[in-house]
Amino acid sequence: MEFGVDEAGKGPVLGSMFAAAVQAPREALPDGIDDSKRLSDTRREELADRLRGDDRISVGIAEITPERIDAGNMNDLTVAAHAEALAEVAEDGDAGLCDAGDVDADRFASRVADRLDAEVSLGAEHRADESDELVGAASILAKSTRERHVATLAERFGDVGSGYPSDPTTRTFLREYVAETGALPDCARRSWSTCEDVLAAAEQSALDEF
Structure with a gap:
């Protein structure tokens, strides 16, 4: 099975960073998948709900809390976030992409893969959320989860x-x-x-x- 991974919330001063991994057949993805930053809030949430509600689509979510952020560094934590989300859905033989969180995309992919128990074929590309639908789906879910988190802070x-x-x-x-x-x-x-x-x-x- 193929997968895609992306994160949201690296830069805020409040709240957690989240990563999402999506494992699915591409034909299961709804029309209109794109980088979450290029979608309206309403459209993003519509797509996120459809992704969450489709039994053919497996979703992994990782949360990196402010406590972890203050105790670490964002390069290592972005790797950890991608790996923790992907570990929830990855199976031996899977293949897919991460949105590269490092200037060296190959290094980023290698560091994420080293943290996984499953044997997968993992690559990373810059702006993969714009070019790959599975990474775009992960981008949508990571951003949606981050926005729900901010809403709980507002409450x-x-x-x-x-x-x-x-x-x-x-x-x-x-x-x-x-x-x-x-x-x-x-x-x-x-x-x-x-x-x-x-x-x-x-x-x-x-x-x-x-």
């Missing part, structure tokens, strides 16, 4: 925005949370410079008030 904390450092809503949430509690929320990637900046600004503000 806990209120509006947290997208979770990306460039999002003013996310930055405002972090500033206000630290101002109110004196600490970062447990969903924050504490090693990110955004968090360090927020803590430093709060400390300076406290000194100024003193």
Whole structure:
């Protein structure tokens, strides 16, 4: 059987990164599969629901939590995410692609394969989510899972925005949370410079008030 693997959520300052692996016959994939970044939110979720609901399609999901992110490095963790998702569906003799998470695509594929128990033929390509339907399907599911995760954070904390450092809503949430509690929320990637900046600004503000 063939498979594809991709991840979502490398860059946010809030929440987990997720990888998805999709193992399926290509004819089982719904029409319209594409890189999740090129789909509307509504279309992405429609396709994600169809992928999840088709018994011919096997899906593996891996979550890399903020705690793991703060304790590791993103190169190693991206490899781990792909391998952990793929391990849920891969069987001996399978073949497929990862969306390369390294400037050296062959090295990335080799590192992922080394973590698997199953004997598979594994390649990696840059922008494979645009060129390969199975990787595109994995991209959709990884992004959908990440967005559901952000929605659960919003249920806990209120509006947290997208979770990306460039999002003013996310930055405002972090500033206000630290101002109110004196600490970062447990969903924050504490090693990110955004968090360090927020803590430093709060400390300076406290000194100024003193």
